[in-house]
Amino acid sequence: MAMASTSSIPLRIGIDFGGVLCIHDKTRTSEDDEHESVELNMPDAMASLIKLKESGHKLYLISYCGERRARETKRNLLKILPSKTFFDGLYFTQRTSNKLDVCQALGCDIMIEDRLKTLKHIQRTIPTMKFLWFSSSEESQPDDMIKVESWSDIMKTINDVLIHETIRHQPDSRAVLNEKIHVV
Secondary structure, eight states: OOEEOOTTSOOEEEEOSBTTTBOOOSOOSSTTOOOOOOOOOSTTHHHHHHHHHHTTOEEEEEEEOOHHHHHHHHHHHHHHSSSTTSSSEEEEESSGGGHHHHHHHHTOSEEEESOHHHHHHHHHHOTTSEEEEEOOSSSOOOTTOEEESSHHHHHHHHHHTGGGOOOEEOOOTTOOOTTTEEOO
8 A cells, every 4th residue: 555544644755955955056957967065055944854853754865966976965964964863864866767766665745856857757656745846947836746935935835735635655665776876
């Protein structure tokens, strides 16, 4: 069974790094461009993560990057986070499309991501997930996705809307992550 119908279960929240927790440090020329910064510097991100964690939600970093960037990001996060176990898991994917596999394996209820293409890819397979598209672009909000422009928007959306959803996803042990993530 893929879903449970109880609202007492904490949300499992997948969170991208570049463009969501970290301000992009260069202009992208393609969907698969990597950010260079490893700083958690998006306004209000740290305070919001702490509130989500204190509320009992499961937080998973799910980010696309190369192995070197994965090591640097993990090292920097471990320096600044309140504890080494703050995130319930750090997943650095080798391709943006592998974020789908991670979401399935973890049973994510929500994915916060700045790449619309990635959200649409996940949505095709897990349409019951909730998708927060972190974007300040003028592009219109796609159906079944919620466009957010700040961590304040994210917190309001989770607290006012998503916390009341009755569908909770369960981890899928059939999802294979071998050779899809960097083990750092």
